[in-house]
Amino acid sequence: MKNSQENPAFDGVNENSKNHQLESFREEPQDQYMTTDQGVRVNHTDDSLKAGSRGPTIMEDFHFRERMTHLDHESIPERVVHARGSGAHGYFQPYESFAKYTKAKFLSNPAVKTPVFVRFSTVVGSRGSADTVRDVRGFATKFYTEDGNYDLVGNNIPVFFIQDSIKFPDLVHAIKPQPDNEMPQASAAHDTFWDFASLMPETMHMLLWVLSDRALPRSFRMMEGFGVHTFRFINEEGKAHFVKFHWRPTLGAHSLVFDEAQKLAGKDPDYLRRDLYEAIDMGDYPEFELCVQLVPEEDEFKFDFDLLDATKLIPEELVPLKPIGKMVLNRNPDNFFAETEQVAFHPGNVVPGIDVTNDPLLQGRLFSYVDTQLNRFNSSNFTELPINRPVAPVHNHNGAGFMRQTINKGKVNYFPNSLGNGYPKMAPEKEGGYVHYAEKVEGHKIRARSESFKDHYTQATLFWNSLTEVEKKHIVQAAHFELGKVETKAIRERMLGHFNIISPELAQRVAEGIGVDVPKHVEQESTGNFVADEAAKKIKSGKSVHTAASVSMEKNKKDAVKTRKVAILLEDGFNYQEVMHVKKALKEAGAQSKIVSKLLGKRKAATGEEIETDKSHITTGSIMFDALYIPGGAQSIAALQKEGDALHFVLEAFKHCKPIGATSEGITFLKATSIPDLNLASETSEKIVSAKGIVTASPLAGLEEFMQEFLTAIGKHRHWDREEKVMIPA
Known part of the structure; x- marks a missing residue:
């Protein structure tokens, strides 16, 4: 081994020399242009590259793919988000045939019980964090259908923070523990998250839901689930309907109070996980009713919001829920790691009769979920793990790689071929071959957001106006806690400006607890495309509603x-x-x-x-x-x-x-x-x-x-x- 005399670059291992060696790798925030990892300066980072402002995300968007790939591979081995989860097996059974709207077989035969595996999760915290933190909850369901696996990957809140998935790395970085000190764990109550949120008006609707009691479920068994995105149902005739998915617990939706949630985190950090496990173990099987909101394709633009905007919901007062079946969770996993931890979901796992839309948040998830699973499993063969294997037979030419379990016989691993008599061959549509919905797409390649996405306040106001006084009080108290933890006064002032647009009452009540005054004039900081538009607050006749009792837990309490x-x-x-x-x-x-x-x-x-x-x-x-x-x-x-x-x-x-x-x-x-x-x-x-x-x-x-x-x-x-x-x- 060479000593320091033989290697001038090495001057001994001590604190000073170690710091000196690391110094060249440190980067202080300063006046710089953002670049890609290749040093290419970035001109726009708020929108993914699309075919037209409402079109699908284009895979040639190297900036988007680089950002998402980095995020997906930042955490080893636990999930970047939704790291802490609890799972259960069960079945889904439709009430009647839904073939009028979709050719998905598992929705067309009320005599068939489709096996499912459900994973509930918190989003922000690590695997070791507590169950009862204030957070969004994941609600992901894998249907093992006869036509292959279908994954309904949702949350317990019907909307999301952002509209375009290219902002997902920024959202996750902002809400995770701060990078300089790795604090706080499993909490949004810190400067970086609220700094980001205060500069992104599109977060406003989701923020009120997260500040509400929805973010403190009493039990996974008493928690609603939502598909968040707008999907498509397609029937045998090729007729399409836009569809929103809802899970409704038969026990009703109930919450903890914040003081309870904080104490439970210390007394029993596994409270929700234990509750689910014990209920199933005792035979008190959780039940959820699957409901849908259907919008005919010709009515796509009948609302004063965009169906493809994940920060918006369709009020049930405009499009009522239609119950289509029930899910029963009746078996606990035998091995937490092999099942709950290794289950891999993907919103692009769809079956004939169900398709995605051009929702720019969904489009990015179609890439990200597979990419992050590749990081977690270090192999593309994660689909061969027992919990991820479909019950439908699998025949393809995917081969080799870590964890390969299928033993493919013969010489042929390509298509087309004659040596294998052309097998496995293509399946015609009438035999269940998946055919994407033939939507016409055209437009200039552009980084932009549709004008129909620019109203960030109307539905936040709708949510606030629809709540009972108790629910409003809890939102205000939550804001006092969250913003009370924010040390930068300018961030608290910016948030009050947004709250004032949503509701002057909300802003005034929050201001009383966080040491700042409601600004007389709201100054919006541009983030590329979004500025407050007071005109957007006006409810258009016949297209929206002033209040929606359906969003209130108290008004719908069982x-x-x-x-x-x-x-x-x-x-x-x-x-x-x-x-x-x-x-x-x-x-x-x-x-x-x-x-x-x-x-x-x-x-x-x-x-x-x-x-x-x-x-x-x-x-x-x-x-x-x-x-x-x-x-x-x-x-x-x-x-x-x-x-x-x-x-x-x-x-x-x-x-x-x-x-x-x-x-x-x-x-x-x-x-x-x-x-x-x-x-x-x-x-x-x-x-x-x-x-x-x-x-x-x-x-x-x-x-x-x-x-x-x-x-x-x-x-x-x-x-x-x-x-x-x-x-x-x-």
């Missing part, structure tokens, strides 16, 4: 008790009859109950019977339950009153607006919490009192009647009229 988790708080000396009656009634209603005490082990009732503790205070908390019940028993209540954890359990459940039930001496414990203005049953009255989700009954009242009221309260999920009790110490 009252349901099934699969809800109820904590029963007790210690030795509890009332055995009350506990067993409540547990039986909850089970019959489809809910789950868990005994929570100070310590694990057996608890003895006042009458001598014993019951096993399911959870101790140190291993659980009210945040892991949907409701709380406190049974009677003088000795049990006396012990609970001396436990700070038990007191905190009740106060926290109250603060989070959860149903609380108490019987006999359990009412005494509620009184001891010092929660103001409680309306409780009298210990000498036969009357059951139910007020703001607090249900109480004295020993003289009937347990049957108590349970009817308590189940009604549980079914409502949250009792938001308690939120104003701000003095609760929890």
Whole structure:
């Protein structure tokens, strides 16, 4: 080995010399032109190269491909985005034949159950981040159809941040942890994300959804899914309809509150993953109804927004949902890595009867998903992994490469051929051969965005105006947190300018919590093509709506008790009859109950019977339950009153607006919490009192009647009229 004397370039390994060696590789931000990796100066980086402003992305766009390839290969081995996921097997079954609209066979025979694998995920965080962070959730479904695999790759929010996929690297870089310190993890609450968002007005609609309770799902089982993009259905006659896909959970859509979500990240970072696994394990199979919105091809331009714009939705008030089938998830994976981690989705995996459109965000994903899978698996043979293999037979001339599992026999690996009698041959359309929809495409090669994409505020205003006051309040609180973490005042001011265009009310309420004033005059910083257009705010008669109740979770809430988790708080000396009656009634209603005490082990009732503790205070908390019940028993209540954890359990459940039930001496414990203005049953009255989700009954009242009221309260999920009790110490 040469020493430093023999090699003048080497001057010893120490901190100073190491820094000196690295210095030539450092690059400080300065006044520079953007270039490609080949040093070619970039003239425009906000739009991919298209055939006409509404045409498809052209693959000769070397700048777009370079940017996407870099992003797709930046993370090894986990996914760049959607790294943390949970999966489940199941089946999909149509309600009736949908052959009138599509020749997709799995949608045409109600007797056929198509196998599926679904992966739910967070987007921003790494594999080790928490489940309950404020984030978009992925909702990707692989249908193993007789015509090959079909992937419906969507999210739990119907719109997206950007319109053109060439901006995806910028979005991901901005929202990921900052590059200088790798913080914060799994959070958008930092300067770089909001700097980007404040300079990109097209993000405004999506931002309100992310600030809403939609970004804090109570469970994957209680979360809607959306295909986001506009696709095409094509029937046997060649007639096309534009289609938007929706997944609707049969349990309804429900959320956590932000305080709960933050605490769960520490108490149980696997909360949503565990909930899904345990529900399937117990036979409470998650069910989702697949619905579609159909727009005839001739009506493509009937709306005041562009169907190809992924930052827009079609209000259900204009195009109602049509239910077409149900998906049931009934089996957990046997091996997380082999199935959930190795499953590979691609929005371009379509079957005859379904095709893509010229949505510029979708067009880029058609390239990116395959490219990123090549990086993750280091092979093009990832489709041969068991979780990715289609049930339909596979015959082609793809061969060799890492992980090749198929053993192809014979001399022929090309087409056309005569030595193999021409096999595998081409399939005619009538035999299921895939034929792309014959859409006429023409236009100049140009980096531009269609004029029909330039309204960035109308649907954001629509969303805000459609929410209940509780939902608006939660958006404002989320903005206070997110923008309150932004250190650069100019960024907070820019965001208020956008909020002011969306709604002056929204801007004023957000301004009160982030230390800046609403600007009197909004100054828009151009990002190449987009400037605020006040005229775009005007709703065109017959083409749009002022409000859309369909976007509000609260206005569409389903009252349901099934699969809800109820904590029963007790210690030795509890009332055995009350506990067993409540547990039986909850089970019959489809809910789950868990005994929570100070310590694990057996608890003895006042009458001598014993019951096993399911959870101790140190291993659980009210945040892991949907409701709380406190049974009677003088000795049990006396012990609970001396436990700070038990007191905190009740106060926290109250603060989070959860149903609380108490019987006999359990009412005494509620009184001891010092929660103001409680309306409780009298210990000498036969009357059951139910007020703001607090249900109480004295020993003289009937347990049957108590349970009817308590189940009604549980079914409502949250009792938001308690939120104003701000003095609760929890």
